[in-house]
């Protein structure tokens with residue numbers, strides 16, 4: 531069965547007609563042409579698909595698009611302002627918080643939520659918040675540094 535899903539994505543009204551079983555991740559990547567959000571495991575284990583829905587962190591692979599009618603979604607494509615990177619994106623560069631880059635969109639979105647929700651009291655607290663975002667290259671130390679720096 532098909533449904534029309536209406537969302538505000540990165541400040542723009544978007545609609546798509548999708549099968550009811552379509553995940554929010556597939557809606558973004560395949561129907562709305564926003565491939566910045568990555569598909570790692572597609573089962574909630576890696577965090578590569580992290581986006582913000584109404585400012586809360588969500589694994590987009592684990593939730594159906596039709597559940598988010600009229601929601602406000604922010605993806606990695608929505609963070610920069612023109613040429614101006616979001617401060618956390620810049621901090622990832624400054625602190626070498628990435629290697630292959632595949633997990634980076636999810637790491638950055640999780641980090642944005644970490645800062646917004648105030649889980650930055652210590653490196654351990656940041657690490658705990660970020661524990662659902664896996665990085666096969668092992669950039670964890672630098673990712674924590676980027677978040678710590680941006681939260682200051």
Ligand code: FES
Pocket residue numbers: 568569570571572573574575576577578579580589590591592
């Ligand atoms: Fe969603 Fe891995 S792709 S958690």
